[in-house]
Amino acid sequence: KNQVTMELTPEHTLIFTDSGTGLTEAEIHRFLAVIGQSSKHDLTSGKVQEDYIGRFGIGLLSCFLVSDVIRVQTRSLAEPERSLEWRGNPDGTYTITPCEMLPECGTRIILTPKADAEKYFEAERLSELVRYYGLPLPEPIILITDGKQRRLNPPFPTADTPYQQVMELGESVFGESFLSYIPLESPTGLFSGAAFILPYETAATATHIHRIYLKNMLLTEDGARLLPKWAFFVQCFLNTNGLQPTASREDFYVNEALETAKQQLSDCITEYLRRLSASDPQLLQQIIRIHSLAVKSVAIEDDALYCAFFPYLQFETSYGMLYGRDLLDFDQPVMYTVFADEFRQFSAISRARDVMLVNGGYTYISQLLERMHLLKDDAEVMPLKAERLDDMLEKPVFENPVEAMRLLALCNELLAPYDCAASFKRFAPAELPVLYTVNDDALLLRDIQRSIETAQELFQGMLGAFAEEYSETAVARLYLNSDNPLIQRLMKVKDEERLKCCLEILYVQALMTGAYPMRNHEMALLNRDLLSLLTWSTENQ
Numbered sequence: 001k002n003q004v005t006m007e008l009t010p011e012h013t014l015i016f017t018d019s020g021t022g023l024t025e026a027e028i029h030r031f032l033a034v035i036g037q038s039s040k041h042d043l044t045s046g047k048v049q050e051d052y053i054g055r056f057g058i059g060l061l062s063c064f065l066v067s068d069v070i071r072v073q074t075r076s077l078a079e080p081e082r083s084l085e086w087r088g089n090p091d092g093t094y095t096i097t098p099c100e101m102l103p104e105c106g107t108r109i110i111l112t113p114k115a116d117a118e119k120y121f122e123a124e125r126l127s128e129l130v131r132y133y134g135l136p137l138p139e140p141i142i143l144i145t146d147g148k149q150r151r152l153n154p155p156f157p158t159a160d161t162p163y164q165q166v167m168e169l170g171e172s173v174f175g176e177s178f179l180s181y182i183p184l185e186s187p188t189g190l191f192s193g194a195a196f197i198l199p200y201e202t203a204a205t206a207t208h209i210h211r212i213y214l215k216n217m218l219l220t221e222d223g224a225r226l227l228p229k230w231a232f233f234v235q236c237f238l239n240t241n242g243l244q245p246t247a248s249r250e251d252f253y254v255n256e257a258l259e260t261a262k263q264q265l266s267d268c269i270t271e272y273l274r275r276l277s278a279s280d281p282q283l284l285q286q287i288i289r290i291h292s293l294a295v296k297s298v299a300i301e302d303d304a305l306y307c308a309f310f311p312y313l314q315f316e317t318s319y320g321m322l323y324g325r326d327l328l329d330f331d332q333p334v335m336y337t338v339f340a341d342e343f344r345q346f347s348a349i350s351r352a353r354d355v356m357l358v359n360g361g362y363t364y365i366s367q368l369l370e371r372m373h374l375l376k377d378d379a380e381v382m383p384l385k386a387e388r389l390d391d392m393l394e395k396p397v398f399e400n401p402v403e404a405m406r407l408l409a410l411c412n413e414l415l416a417p418y419d420c421a422a423s424f425k426r427f428a429p430a431e432l433p434v435l436y437t438v439n440d441d442a443l444l445l446r447d448i449q450r451s452i453e454t455a456q457e458l459f460q461g462m463l464g465a466f467a468e469e470y471s472e473t474a475v476a477r478l479y480l481n482s483d484n485p486l487i488q489r490l491m492k493v494k495d496e497e498r499l500k501c502c503l504e505i506l507y508v509q510a511l512m513t514g515a516y517p518m519r520n521h522e523m524a525l526l527n528r529d530l531l532s533l534l535t536w537s538t539e540n541q
Contacts, residue, residue, distance in 0.1 A: 232294060
């Protein structure tokens with residue numbers, strides 16, 4: 001049967017034997033006399049000719065790295081009556097002589113280690129190297145030491161390979177206990193293998209080691225050219241026979257075939273995940289929970305995958321953590337914030353008003369929500385804007401409207417220099433005294449004004465022109481909660497100086513609660529007013 005044996009003798013001689021057809025003397029001269037000669041075509045084009053890998057060449061020449069002499073003994077099926085030995089030297093010279101008759105047709109290569117290469121002639125090191133570089137080879141590779149034989153390369157996984165056997169292969173190759181694996185089979189025969197799903201969350205920028213083989217020999221551990229960018233949650237073990245390597249044999253040559261393979265790999269992974277929604281929803285939910293970022297990035301590009309994944313995706317909402325299926329069941333409009341800080345600021349208010357507010361401040365969330373119509377025709381999804389928030393808040397109720405209007409007038413007077421207007425509203429929770437909101441133009445204006453404070457004089461004029469343009473449409477508002485005990489108490493304060501101090505502190509507190517960028521004079525305002533409060537407190541002691 002077809003196989004390759006590697007026999008390690010007690011004298012540390014290494015003998016490779018294959019059960020092939022062997023070589024005639026003419027073939028020895030034809031093939032072995034030219035080892036190491038790369039064609040100019042390979043070097044100038046940057047790619048290796050399609051039929052080059054797997055023939056005599058660099059692989060045989062590399063034996064000189066560990067041995068001073070290469071001995072090739074062969075018996076040809078075409079001339080079975082004799083065996084020949086080719087003895088090659090590093091200087092390019094060689095001899096061909098008859099040798100003892102090999103028991104069967106085939107070829108064997110005999111190497112004796114150099115003084116500094118003994119470590120490569122140890123059984124464990126040989127096993128490690130063979131498994132690393134040639135694990136997918138279809139012919140069994142048998143290591144013989146001390147009269148004992150063991151196979152180094154298990155059969156390459158196919159569609160018929162038992163699930164547990166493939167999982168054990170993945171753990172053996174990558175040293176991970178994977179969550180599951182995705183079969184990789186090209187419909188055009190470009191590749192085959194498996195993508196093993198990592199059991200832990202990984203960053204989109206993470207670089208993983210893959211095992212990518214060309215014609216059953218390791219080509220690269222880098223999957224950047226072959227795998228889709230979003231497939232950062234898998235480690236691939238695959239072999240291809242239809243792609244071309246670069247001249248350096250370190251990666252694939254970029255051409256149409258590579259792009260086809262890349263698309264087919266993407267299809268294999270996405271189709272597997274799509275099928276899971278019907279065949280194993282629990283596994284799909286586990287994959288989504290661990291690798292949500294990768295799944296979301298695919299879902300926003302593929303309608304079918306979106307429909308399969310969305311019900312299992314989790315979202316942070318004003319009602320707590322909910323699944324996509326819960327959002328689909330909600331019979332009211334779904335609103336989302338653009339920034340995470342906005343969500344933290346308005347979540348409690350939304351919950352009190354029975355408004356579904358989703359934290360859209362994380363990657364892909366708003367895009368996922370905007371596609372809900374694919375699953376629910378009448379889905380209403382909209383971003384939370386300042387004007388919509390105003391509609392969510394209730395009209396205020398006062399015991400003494402005169403006191404309330406006096407407080408509001410003073411507050412508007414104080415906030416005028418900060419391009420902000422105040423108004424009374426009623427909202428829950430009552431413990432929240434004030435709420436600061438801005439529209440998009442006001443937020444941009446605030447950023448421009450902060451930049452002016454730190455910019456060089458040359459750019460201040462330019463930024464000032466931008467600020468003037470946005471100031472006309474900028475809307476910033478501070479809502480005073482008429483239900484809040486502190487606000488109710490401030491209505492009764494007669495000392496205007498102390499009242500101003502408290503209102504200014506509440507304004508800055510609202511900015512900080514919403515995580516809005518603070519301008520220099522606003523920080524100074526906070527420091528000054530806190531110092532005033534401390535002074536008044538000590539005076540009364």
